[in-house]
Amino acid sequence: MLTGKQKRFLRSKAHHLKPIFQVGKGGVNDNLIQQVNEALEKRELIKVSVLQNCLEDKDSIAADIVEGTNAHLVQVIGNTIVLYKESEEHKEIQLP
Secondary structure: OOOHHHHHHHHHHHOOOOOOEEEOOOOOOHHHHHHHHHHHHHHOEEEEEEOOOOOOOHHHHHHHHHHHHOOEEEEEEOOEEEEEOOOOOOOOOOOO
């Protein structure tokens, strides 16, 4: 579980990132979970964009992705979800 200080730190790091995944009307599936998991291993911190045509609620999408990848939810703002997962091999971010 991330502390408030760690979440603030990660939000500041994620501010300049662009979303690398989009969730549309297909919703969250196993393929998306696997790709997000691989991206988290490489980058540790990513953004996921929820498109307007998505039928599910963005909070439930965030919960599904977090559950599938064992990542930490940093923030849901607008239609953007920020996720963090400590990398096994490519550790770059040092949490305060």
